[in-house]
Amino acid sequence: MAVWRVKFTKTKRDKLAQVLWILNWFSVLTGAILFSLGIFLKVELNKQEEMMADRDIHYVPNMLIAVGLIACAINFLGGKICYDCVDTNKFLRWKLIMLPYIIFTFFFTFCVLVGALMCYTMRGELEESLNLGLTQAMKFYKDTDTPGRCFLKRTVDILQIEFQCCGNNGYKDWFQIQWISNRYLDMTHKDVADRLRSNVEGKYLMDGVPFSCCNIDSPRPCIQQQITNNSAHFNYEHQTEELNLRMKGCRQALLDYFTHIMQSIGLTVLIIWLFELSVLTGVRFLQTSLENVLKQGDPDSESDGWLLENSFMETARTNLNIIKSLGKSNQIDDGNNGDPNINVPSTSIANYGPDNVPPKEAPKAS
Structure with a gap:
């Protein structure tokens, strides 16, 4: 039984394609927003890099930047596909591409969700980085004559004045x-x-x-x-x-500052993920309804669209069987069909001649 089966008329399909075309263009803007948020977070982290230890905490902004760029490309292609799907004849050129596009976009939206969750989970690593970095910066506060540290006193003083804090913990x-x-x-x-x-x-x-x-x-x-x-x-x-x-200690002040930024970014990314997921759902309905129209042969007829052709359990079982069959096809056939009781005949060296050459068979009588 299909999941979320919906019946579409010709008018509804055309309206759905037009709405999805507009939403995909909005999705291009949301991709630009993701890219901008990643750049903003990276810049803010770089401002305080002297107060942080050498920890890999830039993976979150880097992921947001990458996801934003991919979102712009994917949604631009999706807008083009939905625009052409208003005409059933133009849909034929995208028919083989739409299913891989939907699968790829589904995994991409999962990456967006992961990016949103990472904004909430990097607090622990950031706190440890700030704790070690501020401790080192305070130790080098007096080294105004040492190359590489001569501006560290000024940096610490500006930090304590700007964030109204003192010391690491106090x-x-x-x-x-x-x-x-x-x-x-x-x-x-x-x-x-x-x-x-x-x-x-x-x-x-x-x-x-x-x-x-x-x-x-x-x-x-x-x-x-x-x-x-x-x-x-x-x-x-x-x-x-x-x-x-x-x-207040500067570690807590900086941690509160970055936590507020990351929570705001995480909430924004989560909203973008829900928006992307809704657009992807619409594209799936459009794809299945148009494929059913092609099966019927009448472009003006009604057709059914669905999220999944079978139930979730049946779909999972089918995909699992496909994976198992692919695994079995990669196994080497040993000729005995997997039966361990069948012995493969072997020729003993003892039956060979003195030169380890099998003896010749006697000629058969005519």
Whole structure:
């Protein structure tokens, strides 16, 4: 029994072909949207590439770019096919192409769905990449004289100001690294020498943060040095001074930013997938109804269109049998039809002559 059998008149078939022609052109635009979304996400990731570890997180934008380009080509061809299908005679030139086109488009729409799901599943890899990348960037914050790292301080400061964050997980991350270069430290000063000697690795650690961690909404001037020392500042309690510094870590701030972008892109791609699937369904109805018209021989007669000629179970069973038959045809025939009890005769070397040559048969009597 056919799945979703629908009866079409000549007028309905023509209208369906015209509507599908228009929808395929809209699908070309949706393909351009997919391509644009992939480019946008790739650019945003590249902006923060210095804050990310060397992880392969560009597979999502790359897939969106590829899917967008393929969508433009497929839907352009689909529009041409549907435009010609208004005339039954022109349908003959596309008859052999339409079924492979529908199968290929079906797998393509599945790729669009996978792209939408990938936008929601890359959060874990992105978080790990940001965690490692921000840790490395903070360690190299002081290396303003090192080639390849001289602009990293500026990048981190801009990041903390733009995203209103501080450190990797919070402002206390700066307490665990030396973020001031030795060239700006007075090594003859007792306090500096004591701090260097007190650390096993000889680093200058202190309870201070860069200026970019300051909260511009704080009612008092920003306190960057001796943050945990309440007696060093008048009328100050660091545990209650939440407006003094940015409390959110940059990893969480960037993760929230990219998550919002990817969720918006994922929702858009999901809507495009539903649209592409509906267009593909219409093309399938058009193909089957026109093929039935050709079988009847009357281009003006009514015809049935369907999604599947048989039920889902019957279709799956038929395809499975086809696959099995293809597997059997690739097996080598050993001549015994698969019966292990039939022995293939063999000639023993012991029956040969001294020169390992089979003896000649005696001539038959006439």
